[in-house]
Amino acid sequence: MVEAEAPPVLSVIVPVKDEEAGIAPFMRRIAPILDRVAGSAWEVLFVDDGSTDATLAAILAAHADDARVRAISLSRNFGKEAALSAGLDHVRGDAVIPIDVDMQDPPEVIAEMVVRWREGHEVVYGVRRDRRSDSLPKRLTADLYYRAHNWLSADKIPEHAGDFRLLDRRVVEVIRRMPERNRFMKGLFAWSGFRQSGVEYERAERTVGTTKFNYWKLWRLAIDGITSGSTVPLRVWSYLGASVALLALLYAGVVVLRTLLFGRDMPGYPSLMVAVLFLGGVQLISLGVLGEYIGRILVEVKGRPIYVVRETIGFEEGQG
Known part of the structure; x- marks a missing residue:
């Protein structure tokens, strides 16, 4: 008899900075979900982006509980785009899912993403059904940014879609070969092409830790997005x-x-x-x-x- 092919490995990339209180709750919530959709063939890769608290110690504790938890600690804070790039360079999965540790993007959506992937979609991005959890200024500026980016750039990004998505290994390899240092990951995901599909979800309020993005950092990210994707x-x-x-x-x-x-x-x-x-x-x-x-x-x-x-x-x- 021919042995059955080993199940694909599902990799989850989690960029973190000063998130010591969020590591354990995140693993308690996501591990059963990954067990259901991928059996034992999964890994969670934390990318510690220059944390100054006990985040790395919390990751070490999670690794001691489950060897499928791995981590990369960067020498300083390089920013989320660089942390995502580091994760993509080190994951081993056939499908890769970047997600934030704050669980505002619900890990339960991963199951539907995996279903779409197995149906043949190489990119399955999460789309917020609405932005009720955001303040009015943030909702207005976010909507304005997506419209401006897609008007100016040839690489259209799905409106109200963040970094939370599933990427097939072929997409990961394409992005890894891109040499640019100024990285806007949503733009790179869009540029890569392939068959893409969206999954809608409700984004929850943050309950652990605090956001590391202020309006100035969001402004800089918006400028990076427009200048990296359009002349x-x-x-x-x-x-x-x-x-x-x-x-x-x-x-x-x-x-x-x-x-x-x-x-x-x-x-x-x-x-x-x-x-x-x-x-x-x-x-x-x-x-x-x-x-x-x-x-x-x-x-x-x-x-x-x-x-x-x-x-x-x-x-x-x-x-x-």
């Missing part, structure tokens, strides 16, 4: 410059015509100042946009690693 902001200033030049030429024609007809120029000190200040503002904004792209070029040219691993937990010698 439209650069083109805008070419079009705007051409439009302003055309309007200036037309206005000069009006001035010359009125001077010829009435023998005097129009009084225009206020309008002149408005024009000068407007054009100065446009030039400064355009320089800022250029600076954003040039700064990213500098980071890419340096060629520094996306992250640095300080230590690992649950890896055999020479592995990872």
Whole structure:
């Protein structure tokens, strides 16, 4: 008899920073779910992104209880995008699921994601059914961002979908081969293509720990997302410059015509100042946009690693 093929390994990536209180509750909730959908063939890979509390000790305790819990500890805080990249570089599963430790994205949705994956979808992303758990300003800015990104970029990202998703191993390998240092993971997931499907869910309130994202970090992430996925902001200033030049030429024609007809120029000190200040503002904004792209070029040219691993937990010698 031919032996049955071993079941696929399901890997869960969990980026954490200062989440010591959340490790044990997370494992208590997710382990039975993974047992149901993958039997014993699963792993949970924590990526400790420079925690300053006892997060690593909590992960060590979880590893002592279950050897399928592994971890990578980074040498400092590199950011969530880098932590996700580190996780993708070290997981072993045929299907990979990034998820946050706060359990606002319910682990129970993993079962439906695995069903979609087994039906042939290589990417199954979670979509929030609504954003009632967010404040009004956050709901409005999130909706504005998704619309702006998809209008500017050729790589459309599903609206109200985060990093919580299932990725087939083929998708993981494509992303691992991408060399860029400035990483916007949702954009990379969208760029990779493959058959994609969405699963709706209700996002819960955070009950353990505190969020590490403030509005400034979200703003920076939004800028990274737009500049990494589109060159439209650069083109805008070419079009705007051409439009302003055309309007200036037309206005000069009006001035010359009125001077010829009435023998005097129009009084225009206020309008002149408005024009000068407007054009100065446009030039400064355009320089800022250029600076954003040039700064990213500098980071890419340096060629520094996306992250640095300080230590690992649950890896055999020479592995990872």
